[in-house]
Structures are given as C-alpha cells and as structure tokens.
Amino acid sequence: MKRRLTIAIPGGERSKAYPIELLRRAGLTIPDLSGSRSLKHDLEQVTLLEVKDADVPVYVDIGVADCGIVGKDWIMESGRDVYEPLDLGGPAYRLSLIRLRGATGRIERVASKYARIARGVIQSKGMAADVLPLNGKLELAVTVGLVDAILDVVQTGRTLEDNGLEETEVLHKLSMRLIVNRAALKLKVPTIRELIHRLEP
Amino acid sequence: MPLIPDGTRFTLPAEAAWRSSLRATLETVLHRWGYAAVQTPALEVFDALHPQADKSFKLVDRDGSVLALRGEYTVAIGNLVRSAYSPDDYPLRLSYSGALWVRTRDAELGRAREYTQVGAELLGVSTPLADAEIVTLALECLDAVGLPQAAVELGHPGFVRAVLSETGLEPGVIEGLRTAIHRKNGPELSALLESHRVTGEKRDAVMKLIDLYGSSDVLLEAEQYALNDAARAALEELRVVAALLPGERFLFDLGIARRLDYYTGVIFQAYTPDFGQPICGGGRYDGAPSPTLEPIPAAGFALGLERLMTALGGESPVLSAVDAIALDAATAKDLRQRGQRVIMAWTTDRATLERYAAQHGIARILGSLEVIA
Incomplete structure (x- = not known):
C-alpha cells in the first residue's frame, strides 16, 4: 500500500535550500518555493511543511509529519524519540565549547541556545556549571563576561576569531539527518523505505 | 495560578x-x-x-x-x-x-x-x-x-539482547549500541561497531537489527543472523505466536531495543493509519x-x-437532548419509569420553560403546574 508522505523541513530561504536540493536529488518534483510565504506545500508526490529547525523533531515525533530533514544539533536538543536512519551530509559543522582566547579559569556559567545538550555536556564532564539559555549572538555573552564559555555550532570559525574567541573543544561533528516517525516507518514501509533508499548518500 | x-x-x-x-x-x-x-x-x-x-x-x-x-x-x-x-x-x-x-x-x-x-x-x-x-x-x-484497520506489529526484545550479547562488549558499550538500534541510526551504529572492533558476521548481525522490520519475511531473513540459542529461541517464539493469530495483517520488528526492554517475550503494538x-x-x-x-x-x-x-x-x-420537562413530580416519575429522560421544572414561569425547551431541543413540557403552585 502506497501512502502520501508529509515531510517537515526547516523553513526560511537559507535553511530550506539544502533539504529541498536533497529531496529533488531523491527524485521528488519540487517547484521553486523561494519567495513563497506558504508554510504548507501540497506537491505532486509529498506535502512539505516549513517549520523552525528546533520544531522539526517535534512535528515528526508527534506524527503530524512522517519524516523530517534537520540538523543533528536540533535532534539532540529535542530529545525526541524518533528514528534517525540517514546521515545526509551537507555543509560540515560542529558543536564546540568556546571561550575567550587564552582563558583558563574555571567554567561556572555556560550560555547556549542548546540548553539540553549543554546540561548533558556539563554533567558528563563532571563540571559544576550553570546553563544560561540564550537565543543568539552568543559571542557577545562571553565577550562581555556574562558567561565563561559558550556552547554553539561552528562552521568556519571566522566569527569566533573576529571576536577574540577560540574553540577549546569540539564536542560533536554535525550534519543534516533524516528522521522518521515511529508509526509512519511501520505503516508506510514501502514508501519510506524507498525514500530512505533514494536519499542514501 | x-x-x-x-x-x-x-x-x-x-x-x-x-x-x-x-x-x-x-x-x-x-x-x-x-x-x-x-x-x-x-x-x-x-x-x-x-x-x-x-x-x-x-x-x-x-x-x-x-x-x-x-x-x-x-x-x-x-x-x-x-x-x-x-x-x-x-x-x-x-x-x-x-x-x-x-x-x-x-x-x-x-x-x-x-x-x-x-x-x-x-x-x-x-x-x-x-x-x-x-x-x-x-x-x-x-x-x-x-478501528478494524489497525495494523499490529510483533516483536521480541530477546532477539536484540541475544545478538548484542554475541559481541562480548561491556554493558556500557552495549547500552550505546541499543540506543543506536532503538533509533535505527545506521551511521552511528556502524561507527560504534568499528570503534569497538566488532567485525565479520557479528557486525553484520548487529547492523541488520535496524533493518529487520516489515512483513513476516523478516522472520526468515532473521534466521541467518540468529547466532546463538537465545536468538533462535526468540525467533521461534515469535513464529509460533504469529501462527496462532487470526489473519495476515501482522508486521514485525526485530530491532526493538529499548523502550519495551523489560518485557521478556513476544510484544506488540497497534497502529492506526x-x-x-x-x-x-x-x-x-x-x-x-x-x-x-x-x-x-x-x-x-x-x-x-x-x-x-x-x-x-x-x-x-x-x-442527545432530554425528552421532556415535567411540571410535577408524579408526571416525571411516570415518564422516567417508561425509560424517558426527564428534567423537572425549576420555575413556575411557563414562558421561561418554553424558551429553555426551544433552545435545548426538548420536545415536550408535560404535567400540571397547579400541583406545585
């Protein structure tokens, strides 16, 4: 039995480009969606939902979307119980602990937009530090002394350099992943297996 | 608050x-x-x-x-x-x-x-x-x-347990493998196996765990990956139970690894489209x-x-609406005895009662107000 799939991808012109490119490569017909303000696209073979990165795992876990394409960072941060069958590559980036260049003092406060991951890292390292959840421009938080370190994604590291910061530890190598709802994988076996097969790098 | x-x-x-x-x-x-x-x-x-x-x-x-x-x-x-x-x-x-x-x-x-x-x-x-x-x-x-169209998936947590025990790895490492299997996370599972030097047929069997789901064909396919008695016993149990079930609408997943781990035998979950x-x-x-x-x-x-x-x-x-408003207790009792759903008048103002009946789709107002007036 073939069933139509609903796929959640990060919205926004820049974020959705790579997932759409992947889906096109997998053989889906997707028209040019740039400039479209619609968040739900009923296309020929699938329905696409444009949501915030952080929300892709939520839509998939609850089952409103059958699968999703999103960065590993947001999958980890969500803690959602979903299948994660494929590493889809994409622009390489990493999750790192970042400090002022040359800083050696004790870390007592860490700012991050990934509060859950940050707490996990602190716990697993046996550090006694508090997490300050912030939403962006984290470089500033450490520069002005709001925190002793930040935990953030790094692509080239240039912004860090410009702000007098350095990566003291790379914690995870990150990439885009395919995630799949637990019930959907079972109920739509042929359709999803085919998608997985076609997306396989 | x-x-x-x-x-x-x-x-x-x-x-x-x-x-x-x-x-x-x-x-x-x-x-x-x-x-x-x-x-x-x-x-x-x-x-x-x-x-x-x-x-x-x-x-x-x-x-x-x-x-x-x-x-x-x-x-x-x-x-x-x-x-x-x-x-x-x-x-x-x-x-x-x-x-x-x-x-x-x-x-x-x-x-x-x-x-x-x-x-x-x-x-x-x-x-x-x-x-x-x-x-x-x-x-x-x-x-x-x-919900007659519900699909039922059968599994046996003993299969994953048995296949993983073949690797001889420590409990901590096994736990990492289980998490990757639970998420059907192939890339991570493969990386973990490589870093702990699991190779050959043991590696193949563990990797296969995330792929053994679907129709009853997976039971046959799983046989060659059942490397020990415990794994074979789990498969056999599943096969016997499945044969006793009515109809053909059953799915299987032999990669159930974590959530339902405290179960000791055949487990199942039902999904609806x-x-x-x-x-x-x-x-x-x-x-x-x-x-x-x-x-x-x-x-x-x-x-x-x-x-x-x-x-x-x-x-x-x-x-469904109640059947009637009764104006006196005897009428109400009589109607209720005949199986009707009846509310009592709460005022002697007939117009109020009629308005309420009209708003709530109550067909009849029965009995006599004089009895309570």
Missing part, C-alpha cells in the same frame, strides 16, 4: 458520554472473554526499581515515606495477585480500567499527563496460546470501538518488578482511551 495542572483536562458532557460508552464497549469485550475487572489504589508505595520510577508523580506520606501516583497497571496487578491469590488459582484473567499519571510528559497531542488505560492481564501461564489470546483480544477490542502514535500495546512479562518479589508469568495489553479517541477523530458525538 493555572486552573488545572498541565496535561490534565476537564471533560465536558458530550465527551464524557462518548468516553463512558467507549469504556463500556471495551469492558464488555473483556468481560465476554472471561476477564474479571479489578481495581488497584491510585496511591502506590514508591519503589525506585519500578520501571516507571523516574517518571512518576511523588507524594510524601504522613510518616515521611514516599508514595507515587499509579503510573501503569502491570506491576500493580502483579502485586494484587501476590496479595490475594496463589499459584493454585492460575491462570487468572483480570482486567482494569482507570486513570494513570506521568509526571515527565509534555502535554501534547495524544499525550496527556493524566490519562485513562483499559487493559487486561492473563497471569500464571507462559504459553504461546496465552500470548496469542492477548494479541487477539487486543485486536477484538480495537474492532469493537471501530494517519495517527503517528501506537494506540495499544502489550506483551509478555515473566519477571518480577523487584528482586524481593516472586516472579509471576503474565501477558497483557493496555489501550489508552484518550489516544484512542484522538485516533477515532476526536469529535464527540452530539449529546
């Missing part, structure tokens, strides 16, 4: 009526299959070894000891049996229906923190026939409430919840009532 806690809700009349009728339908099926309804306390003694211990709402008793709100029924029913029955009474068929509480959940579609479960336990026997009875009963319950969460699940649990308790072999299943209602479309049927 919020009116009610997160993840709890008020049930209004139309939904409450629908809920009781669904519950009654399910209880009738269980009753006809010879299951006797029991009740267990909503307040339980907190036990850190309980499978739901991390998730439970906790309270402090008057002597300072910790209590927990009931978070599942299987362990509670086991304790009920330990307290009141002996092995001479086996097999026992017991059913339950009541509220459960989960502290750690986020309130989301199909995931309340206070919810209702209806279920059954067949205790004191461990046979494929008993396993098959539970799955068949669960299917019949789904049929009865109007276009609803992203299982609506019913269960399986065999022959162990004891803590080492000080006597193990009781048992198979059971439970169905989440609220989730079932969401899967059925979430719309309560419209509540």
